[in-house]
Amino acid sequence: MHGHLDNAPVTRLDKVDPRGPPPSDRFGLAYIIFFIQGIAMMLPWNAFITAAEYFIQAFSGGHFVNNFQNYFSVSFTLFNMIFVGVAMSRQHKANFPRQIMLSLIVNTVIFIIVSVLATLDYIEPNAYFGIILTLMTLSAVTTAYLQNALYELAARLPPRYVQGFLTGQGFAGLIASLVPLAIVLGMDEEKANTLESVTERAIIYFAFTAALMVVSLIAYILLRRLPIYLYYNPNDTSVARDSAEATTSYSMREVYVLTRSIWTYGVAVFLTLMVTLALFPSITASIVSMNPTQARWTNREVFVLIHFVIFNAGDMVGKALPAVLPLKSGRWLLVISVLRVVFAPLFILSNVEYGSGDTLDRITPVVFNDAAYYAILSVFSVSNGWLGSCIMASGPRNVPKEQRGYAGMMLSLLMTVGLAVGSMLSFAVSAGICQCNPFIL
Numbered sequence: 001m002h003g004h005l006d007n008a009p010v011t012r013l014d015k016v017d018p019r020g021p022p023p024s025d026r027f028g029l030a031y032i033i034f035f036i037q038g039i040a041m042m043l044p045w046n047a048f049i050t051a052a053e054y055f056i057q058a059f060s061g062g063h064f065v066n067n068f069q070n071y072f073s074v075s076f077t078l079f080n081m082i083f084v085g086v087a088m089s090r091q092h093k094a095n096f097p098r099q100i101m102l103s104l105i106v107n108t109v110i111f112i113i114v115s116v117l118a119t120l121d122y123i124e125p126n127a128y129f130g131i132i133l134t135l136m137t138l139s140a141v142t143t144a145y146l147q148n149a150l151y152e153l154a155a156r157l158p159p160r161y162v163q164g165f166l167t168g169q170g171f172a173g174l175i176a177s178l179v180p181l182a183i184v185l186g187m188d189e190e191k192a193n194t195l196e197s198v199t200e201r202a203i204i205y206f207a208f209t210a211a212l213m214v215v216s217l218i219a220y221i222l223l224r225r226l227p228i229y230l231y232y233n234p235n236d237t238s239v240a241r242d243s244a245e246a247t248t249s250y251s252m253r254e255v256y257v258l259t260r261s262i263w264t265y266g267v268a269v270f271l272t273l274m275v276t277l278a279l280f281p282s283i284t285a286s287i288v289s290m291n292p293t294q295a296r297w298t299n300r301e302v303f304v305l306i307h308f309v310i311f312n313a314g315d316m317v318g319k320a321l322p323a324v325l326p327l328k329s330g331r332w333l334l335v336i337s338v339l340r341v342v343f344a345p346l347f348i349l350s351n352v353e354y355g356s357g358d359t360l361d362r363i364t365p366v367v368f369n370d371a372a373y374y375a376i377l378s379v380f381s382v383s384n385g386w387l388g389s390c391i392m393a394s395g396p397r398n399v400p401k402e403q404r405g406y407a408g409m410m411l412s413l414l415m416t417v418g419l420a421v422g423s424m425l426s427f428a429v430s431a432g433i434c435q436c437n438p439f440i441l
Helices: 026-050 052-058 068-089 096-119 125-156 159-185 195-223 227-232 252-279 300-323 330-348 370-398 401-434
Strands: none
Touching: 026 068, 026 096, 026 125, 026 159, 026 195, 026 300, 052 125, 052 195, 052 300, 068 125, 068 401, 096 125, 096 195, 125 159, 125 401, 159 195, 159 300, 159 370, 252 330, 252 370, 252 401, 300 370, 330 370, 330 401, 370 401
């Protein structure tokens, strides 16, 4: 499946390595570990947004029950963007092993705290919203440092490892959505909708996320001992190092020249993620079935959970797709990313409803039924994963080998900027749908 990327032609920027050919990746272990790191990077975000029904119950009676998804998106992506930028500015002094391990440890602690909070009988809704938003923001900061280091390290290896890392990110969302759906469908319908049941499921999501952070930490420690990893990261050993000596610092002119080499990829990844976060999950998670009383599958909670499964499965398929359907042209990737703007009116014409169950005062008709909505969502998610994976795997190959790690981080920064801008645009999309104040619905 991954052979196509491994055998991609070497560009004229590549030189013969004096160390000889790279060692084999026995049992695909390095690939698997980068896959696990991708899961660890995205699971915190997915755990928060997939527990939407729990937060609707927990924030009920407060000011933010109808728009907490917007605030979650903006808070996470904005702080993630800011601190990816901070991490990049200190890239020449970075100690990537310490950065990765501390990030995983802090995220573990965060989700232990969130799990404990969910067991408490009652917290005032607005205060609870503030606590969760604060913890989510802290998770965004730690994820930024994790993201910065992992993209740098993955970009030093052959493209299949970037693709494995990105596929792991897609799988994180799939896990986070499949687990609650399986639990809900395995319960009696009346019991599944109770506050107690919804809370129990949320605790499972959060505890599972904490456990996965620990698994990822152990996997990363193992990765640093693999021959193939050390071949591409010769200055990284099992003993702590001064990475300031091992990481190149670039002048402004060098950064400018590097940026010119990958600008189409940078704009493409920015637009791709901007469009995605402007609509998902703040708008798409508010779309409900046209026939809510016909079957359990159309129940609001189940319908929204299925939506998360479809999006995350499509995103994961899209991230793996470049192995068989690669696109390396920066210009074509940019054109396709622009065309994705069409998804905004398509989702607006679906059956959007408030989290509290109130019907929107619509200025547009509902055009698409459930099947059409799911089909649109599938194309939306596959295109998101495919474009992102093509861009992140191909963009760094347009610069000399020694600059690929930095190019990977630059694209990662533009990705987070796109996520942040898209999250802020989600408020504008909400306002356009309901003709109301989107900040306090």
